[in-house]
């Protein structure tokens with residue numbers, strides 16, 4: 014396995030992602046945890062030093078442990094990783110002198126051949142992404158220069174005899190278009206055969222779960238989303254009867270959703286499942302609430318209370334399973350620090366394990382979303398389930414701006430079902446990241462037949478996105494929109510006006526609240 018030492022770059026996860034695409038197993042660990050003892054125990058086959066925001070010229074800035082350089086394994090240093098490698102091995106790094114580079118740059122190769130660069134330079138120079146204030150001003154003994162850019166005379170350096178490689182730019186990002194080639198060469202040089210597969214991961218994860226859990230009982234909160242479903246199925250395969258899932262119906266689910274989830278897990282997988290209908294409790298607490306943050310906090314708190322109530326009934330439960338994914342793993346230094354503003358209070362069961370004295374099992378914490386989907390397929394989950402659009406924890410509450418009433422929820426469920434049916438019928442479901450209806454706190458006048466109507470307006474939302482962080486509205490045809498509006502107004506009593514939301518994110522968000 015390969016070890017990535019994280020010095021706090023924003024893009025460290027992308028390195029892992031590139032490696033997994035090459036079927037290489039890797040783990041990211043923050044530099045603070047990587048001691049000599051850790052390294053000896055981890056026994057990596059190769060190491061990558063990530064970039065990072067600090068300056069190696071600053072006293073006390075992050076360093077790799079000295080033994081990294083004596084293990085005899087290949088090392089690739091990126092950006093800060095390059096600089097720290099040079100500094101530690103006897104080179105020099107300096108700040109200033111107008112050599113900072115941020116953004117696109119072009120690297121020109123030297124005359125000397127380097128196996129790391131095999132097949133990389135396509136047209137004499139290669140576009141790369143730079144982001145550095147400091148620069149290497151003297152390379153370490155044993156190193157040679159294999160590529161330069163205007164701001165980085167040592168853009169690519171290597172000590173071939175020791176298999177140490179150091180680059181100033183970021184080969185993992187999209188703006189280094191052919192950067193994947195460098196990773197491919199690096200893992201080949203390190204002797205990886207690219208045999209890491211989902212089937213292998215499945216077996217490995219099952220063995221790990223068994224080793225961690227022993228004879229104890231595990232509780233898993235099931236939402237019906239892909240992450241928690243894959244977590245539950247994997248755990249079931251690992252520990253069978255030692256698993257109990259809890260599915261809380263907060264009364265804010267889509268049409269038929271609760272039944273679908275329950276039957277899927279009970280009937281198809283024979284998983285022990287507590288299905289808790291707590292809709293009265295949630296809807297009662299939300300009565301008269303129209304502030305989005307109060308809604309979110311009310312639901313989040315009740316969810317934890319309810320979950321705890323049911324979990325307490327399960328004897329000798331010692332573990333709580335969560336579908337935490339790699340991008341959610343916030344122990345990585347990349348995510349620490351920095352005052353970020355709360356846009357929305359996201360719903361999760363954070364804080365619960367400590368409160369209940371439970372230990373965590375997180376079998377997906379090394380995977381990216383698309384890898385979780387691949388694992389789900391590996392575990393036999395139907396494609397229709399795996400490809401489902403994300404659905405937020407607070408559910409329809411945040412698609413019902415203003416006060417939530419049972420009547421509005423009922424109307425919203427029906428309209429949403431018609432909309433999704435339209436999208437599926439037109440074969441568009443898989444092109445869209447997320448699509449839903451929001452029922453607006455506005456009633457408008459209409460005419461149907463010969464009568465006047467005074468009903469709710471609704472907004473259709475459909476976006477494309479890669480990760481939910483940014484999004485564009487989906488460019489439906491006018492025919493599609495017209496047909497859908499007609500169907501909703503004809504089929505759903507209570508709605509007499511349909512609008513289409515064409516806001517991108519930012520400045521909008523995907524959900525309405």
Ligand code: XMP
Pocket residue numbers: 357358359360361403404405406407447481482518521522523524525526
């Ligand atoms: P926004 O509305 O913030 O949504 O642009 C981005 C993505 O996150 C989902 N979302 C949530 N998911 N709990 C969740 O599990 C939440 O509280 C929550 N709020 C928003 C949203 O559906 C979209 O996919």
